[in-house]
Amino acid sequence: MSARVPAAGPAGRALARLVRERTALAALAALIGIALACLFGPALTGHDPERAYPDLRQLPAGLAAQPDAGHLGSALERLAFRMRARLEGVVPDGDTMRLTLGSDAGVDRRSLVYLPRSALFGTPEVVEERDAGRSLVVAVPIRHLYFPLGTDVQGRDLLTRCLVAGRVSLAIGLAASLVALLIGVGYGASAGFLGGAVDAVMMRVVDVLYALPFVFFVILLLVFFRPSLLLMLVAIAAVEWLDMARVVRAVTLSLRERDFVRAARALGLGTPRIILRHIVPSTLGPVAVTATLLVPQVILLESFLSFLGLGVQEPQTSWGVLIAEGARSIEAAPHMLAAPAAFLITTLVALNLLGDGLADALDPRSA
Structure with missing residues (x-):
């Protein structure tokens, strides 16, 4: 008699469905490639990101030696x-x-x-x-220097600058998304599980925060505090958790009357323990999808703030800062805008495609 092969669990079935999503896997490979390039690439380009070549300003992209x-x-x-x-x-x-x-x-x-x-x-x-x-x-x-993406107005290698800027943009996207994830999951799970008047009050607070103009909120922070990377992280995380809270609350409302929750209550488990041990793990599917779509939203928001001059400040740089610099020189050096914009667009598209793939893979109705 042949041995029975145990059936794959929900995680295994979701992974199998994700493997069949070739577009999502290609997007994941692109994201890994961009992350590795930003992490190790600046050490391999042969240029310091702040090293300026006054005689080689605004060079167009090319492979010819300079x-x-x-x-x-x-x-x-x-x-x-x-x-x-x-x-x-x-x-x-x-x-x-x-x-x-x-x-x-x-x-x-x-x-x-x-x-x-x-x-x-x-x-x-x-x-x-x-x-x-x-x-x-x-x-x-004569030294032979190469600038595949050209140079900026100060003669700095644009490829190195884009890779270093990618570190900042990706770090901001991941850090702010993680903070928003922690706050949103805890807040949404608590509101949905407690229900009643507590849920109503907590969600009205979310509605009030939704009504606040984000750019006005950032400008207000800059009036009282010095612009910095930490301040921008706080500003982005302070509003980006709202969507996560609503998603988790909606899922929690559908879980609170399930049999496993009733059994946990019958065993005498307290509310915090039920939320941490049973509710939050059951929301990981929608949370994973929402988090994947939240990262590009945060990166785009950081780029928007940096484009306005309210985000990353010198000597640090980000894709938003480079895009702002490129926009000011678009007539004389269009490559200065095209290079960082290509990195940003590729990252955002890959993250959205990965999010769509995760949504399909984690859908239990998928074949």
């Missing part, structure tokens, strides 16, 4: 001016150049330090000295 011929001449002229010398000749030699610098008062060798400080060139070497130091022939290695 500085190219068009930017090399202007960079050398600027550096020669800072060294108080004349650029008398430039002879390319593979990955190095031979520069001829001249000055009537003599070229100060210490000023050659400006070449490696520009980050476009390596350590220079004096090859020849002429006219008692009034002319120097210098061999300078």
Whole structure:
């Protein structure tokens, strides 16, 4: 007689349904890829997020090595001016150049330090000295820099900036959603389980908070407190738990008269224990779906506040801050808007697709 295979539980069946949702799995893979890129990518791009290249401002996206011929001449002229010398000749030699610098008062060798400080060139070497130091022939290695998404108005690598900004945007989305989740689940489960006048009063409080203009609420906070990342987290979490509370309350109202709740009451379990041990675990399906859809809402809200200048402040950055900077330079450098917007849109679409997939997988009526 063959052994019976135990039937899969609700979690196993939900996981099996989720695996069949190819769109949701693709969205999950995209989210994991974006998160890993934001976490480890800035260390692999070869650029510090705050490192500015004054000679390479507003470069368009591309895979060509920089500085190219068009930017090399202007960079050398600027550096020669800072060294108080004349650029008398430039002879390319593979990955190095031979520069001829001249000055009537003599070229100060210490000023050659400006070449490696520009980050476009390596350590220079004096090859020849002429006219008692009034002319120097210098061999300078050329660095090869790559900016796949271009640079911003200050000459900073836009790819590195987008990845670092993604850390902030994703962290805000997850942190604010977690706070909203904890408050909303506890509040909604308590209101729905207690019912009666308590439920009515608690939900009227939710209605009053719904009526408050969010942007006015944030501006009011900024009047009394200094703008900061923590303040924005508090402001977002203070309103985003309202939807979660309503969802959990509706589910709790349908659970409070179930047999397992009545059995728990008959065994003498107190209200807090019933809520924690029986009600809250039974709401995890709708809560998981709502939380997945809450994260993109929080990220979009943070981007909106940062776009208005009410969110993340320098030296920190986020996708909303980069989009605001790109909007101001859209005519001269449209790539500055397109790059962070692509990261934001991809993340929001992936989160919404994952939320839809979870909703289908956790639906017990699904086949």
